[in-house]
Amino acid sequence: MTKLVINGGKRLQGEVKVNGAKNSALSIIVAAALATKGECILDNVPKSSDVGTICLILKSLGVEVWFDQNDKLHIVGASLKEYQAPYDLVRKMRASFYTAGLLLARLGKAEVPLPGGCAIGSRPVDFHIRGFTQMGADIVIEHGFMKAQCDELIGTNYYINRSSVGTTINLMLAASLAKGTTVLENCAKEPEIVDLAIFLNGMGANVRGAGTDIIRIKGVEQLHGIEYSIIPDRIEAGTFIFAAAITGGDVLIKDIVVEHIRSPLSKIEEAGVIVERGSTSIRITAPERLKAMDVETSPYPGFPTDLQQPLVAAMCVADGTSVVRENIFDRFRYVDELRRMGADIKVERETAIVRGVKQLTGAPVEVTDLRAGAALVIAGLAASGTTEIYGVDIIERGYASLETKLEQLGADIKRIGSQEEIDVFSSMKKPTRV
Numbered sequence: 001m002t003k004l005v006i007n008g009g010k011r012l013q014g015e016v017k018v019n020g021a022k023n024s025a026l027s028i029i030v031a032a033a034l035a036t037k038g039e040c041i042l043d044n045v046p047k048s049s050d051v052g053t054i055c056l057i058l059k060s061l062g063v064e065v066w067f068d069q070n071d072k073l074h075i076v077g078a079s080l081k082e083y084q085a086p087y088d089l090v091r092k093m094r095a096s097f098y099t100a101g102l103l104l105a106r107l108g109k110a111e112v113p114l115p116g117g118c119a120i121g122s123r124p125v126d127f128h129i130r131g132f133t134q135m136g137a138d139i140v141i142e143h144g145f146m147k148a149q150c151d152e153l154i155g156t157n158y159y160i161n162r163s164s165v166g167t168t169i170n171l172m173l174a175a176s177l178a179k180g181t182t183v184l185e186n187c188a189k190e191p192e193i194v195d196l197a198i199f200l201n202g203m204g205a206n207v208r209g210a211g212t213d214i215i216r217i218k219g220v221e222q223l224h225g226i227e228y229s230i231i232p233d234r235i236e237a238g239t240f241i242f243a244a245a246i247t248g249g250d251v252l253i254k255d256i257v258v259e260h261i262r263s264p265l266s267k268i269e270e271a272g273v274i275v276e277r278g279s280t281s282i283r284i285t286a287p288e289r290l291k292a293m294d295v296e297t298s299p300y301p302g303f304p305t306d307l308q309q310p311l312v313a314a315m316c317v318a319d320g321t322s323v324v325r326e327n328i329f330d331r332f333r334y335v336d337e338l339r340r341m342g343a344d345i346k347v348e349r350e351t352a353i354v355r356g357v358k359q360l361t362g363a364p365v366e367v368t369d370l371r372a373g374a375a376l377v378i379a380g381l382a383a384s385g386t387t388e389i390y391g392v393d394i395i396e397r398g399y400a401s402l403e404t405k406l407e408q409l410g411a412d413i414k415r416i417g418s419q420e421e422i423d424v425f426s427s428m429k430k431p432t433r434v
């Protein structure tokens with residue numbers, strides 16, 4: 001069984017480069033298949049397993065997808081022909097539901113399995129479905145699938161109940177090729193939404209207002225391929241911030257957009273860390289012991305829910321008591337694993353009260369969800385003795401080469417087990433045409 005083995009207590013020092021954003025890549029790879037003319041060539045695509053999964057889903061729909069020798073991802077959407085997304089791949093991640101927007105826009109027909117609940121609670125897609133319906137799609141839910149069809153999608157005014165990243169993305173995809181103008185209100189404002197809008201506009205779409213509450217999308221007849229580079233991963237950057245902070249480290253985090261991590265940076269400064277801001281990098285110099293602080297998660301530009309767990313891990317050994325409120329997902333199951341390492345955490349509904357202890361102790365622990373995995377790695381870096389982390393495949397959904405990067409920073413961390421999940425990328429070769 002694959003595991004990460006960490007001998008804690010090493011101070012992180014040196015430089016680390018951040019990958020392209022997994023969450024941007026997932027929507028942009030699907031968006032690339034909207035093009036019926038030319039190919040999209042994507043740079044800075046992270047080779048995490050979720051990215052592998054979305055590529056395999058597109059391939060199963062008939063899209064040509066391959067990595068060249070420079071690790072650029074090529075996507076030729078013209079060959080898209082299947083309208084049924086396969087359950088065995090879609091079930092692996094919720095972002096697969098973006099294929100619904102793609103298929104409706106391109107083929108006027110989509111059969112996509114409904115994402116089930118997951119380790120961070122029930123995650124419905126009702127906002128997505130209501131949006132598609134309002135754009136003229138006939139939708140039935142049958143045998144666990146959303147079955148949708150339309151003659152054509154028609155622009156509409158749609159108020160998204162709750163600022164939802166996935167809904168905003170799916171409706172942007174659908175609206176790009178719809179007839180007329182779609183106005184989305186109460187949109188998510190995450191940097192990944194802006195990245196998608198810039199990409200779509202490069203392909204010939206007409207998307208205005210991304211990054212604000214209201215996005216206007218004037219449908220166009222056809223989209224074409226372009227070359228594009230994905231933005232840096234702000235969540236990976238944040239993970240290194242908390243990893244450096246918990247070890248009292250001194251780390252230069254490179255290839256980032258500093259503005260995208262304003263909220264985590266201001267929080268870590270509150271904890272006593274010195275942050276030197278460069279144009280595309282930051283240097284983190286942490287004290288021997290962090291100070292406790294309070295935080296609540298909220299949509300961008302607030303503190304990201306995806307960094308709540310890494311932050312709690314760091315607060316486990318801070319001086320004082322931290323109060324952490326989670327407003328987006330049901331994301332506290334992992335605290336039982338931190339408790340097994342000696343953390344003192346009490347959870348009351350959406351709030352975790354973390355009393356800092358002097359020292360965590362290494363233990364065998366199990367990853368419950370992606371960012372919980374990052375939190376356990378962070379805790380293991382500071383714990384005394386050995387931490388064995390099981391469920392590494394979940395961490396690899398969102399982090400490519402996390403252990404290699406941490407090792408280069410001086411951590412004593414080893415991945416033990418098979419590499420087979422990474423092999424998915426080596427199977428993506430340029431198709432030979434006859």
Ligand code: UD1
Binds near residue numbers: 122127166306
């Ligand atoms: C995306 C991110 C995820 C991040 C989350 C919040 C990707 C691939 N994933 O997830 O990493 O943690 O944003 O920043 O980009 N909701 C509904 N009905 C819906 C849709 C959402 O009730 O139809 C609720 C959700 O349960 C949640 C909230 O709205 O409570 C926000 O979810 P959403 O922003 O849609 O998250 P995801 O797009 O799934």
